[in-house]
Amino acid sequence: RKHVLLVVAICAISDAVLIVLGVAGLGALISGLPWLLEIIRWFGVLYLTWFGIKSLRSAFKVQTLDASGVQSASAKTVVLSVLGFTFLNPHVYLDTVILLGSIGNQFGADKWWFALGAVVSSFVWFSSIGFGAKAASRFMAKPVFWKVLDILIAAVMFSIAIMLAFYSF
16 A cells, blocks of 8 residues: 555556557567467466466465554565566566557557557556555455455456467467
């Protein structure tokens, strides 16, 4: 809760950089290397499946949440964690660099307007998630919240992994 603005800023700026790289042509360059796309795809499928399994296990583990005695993580720890979670997630590259990059490049000279819209949307998205979670933190103290959230996360991760596995580039 202490570093929400920092987390939102890192996520949104990272997304913005990747969107701009995609629209600038990195997505087209990567798309021209089918073997690299296959590696990224299957790494993404494995990562998302692992994350889904981890979330399911967490959902059915007996646990309680008591944040009263927990010390807040340092800004450095938060920055490193968010950067790792962002840039080690292969799906982020598929979504921003390849998908949004290829969509943006369909607009020709107007591709930068598309990029601007995607970047603004990203800032709104991450701000909503970050500050919305902070506002909803009183609900997050209940174990049932985490059980439901973990099940939803697992369902989303498995769905994306399946779609990615069957997606043809």
